Amino acid sequence: MTEKQKRFADEYLIDLNATRAYKAAYPNVKKDSVAAQAASRMLRNVKVKSYIDERMEEIKTDKTANAQEVLEYLTAVMRNEITEEVVVVESIGDFQTKAKTIEKDCSVKDRNKAAELLGKRYRLFVDKVESDVNQVVIFEGENELED
Known part of the structure; x- marks a missing residue:
């Protein structure tokens, strides 16, 4: 992985904005449309994707509380x-x-x-709602005589 690809990945991890990250890593790119397309290709790069996945896992395990x-x-x-x-x-x-x-x-x-x-987590406060639904369904044309 190149240094610019690594910079792109690190910038992407800040706010998950691929266009902004690409423009930060490659400052010569000025148009958002060009940066967005290139960033999309960059995110499909196997090395970049695996680097981002590894870093996301590190961030997740270190800083994010799990359900337990x-x-x-x-x-x-x-x-x-x-x-x-x-x-x-x-x-x-x-x-x-x-x-x-x-x-x-x-x-x-x-x-x-x-x-x-x-x-709420253990669904202890589920409201019980009784409903009496009697609805007539009419299919148009069902009982008409055919010529």
Whole structure:
């Protein structure tokens, strides 16, 4: 893979805009239409595609929470196992105050929201809707006599 192809791939990974990435890697290309076509060909290049796939996998595993992490976090919030730091202002006398941070439990509102999100995930809040559908279907021309 050439240095410019690598630069294109790295630029592409920033915002997944192939046209912009191509113009950044190849500054002599000025027209968007030319850059878009060339970028499309570049994305089909086997070496470039495999490099982008590898980098995407690295980014995904390092920085993106998976479903299990999200469920564990929501469960911990719902069970009030997580605390948060908040800044409070406390009076120290003579109309003077001092800011300090304290650990605080999650609010009931946050715990309820976590429980709601978990409930949606496990389909606990499915609304039951009863419907009585009696509809007449008429097919035109079905009972007409043929000549």
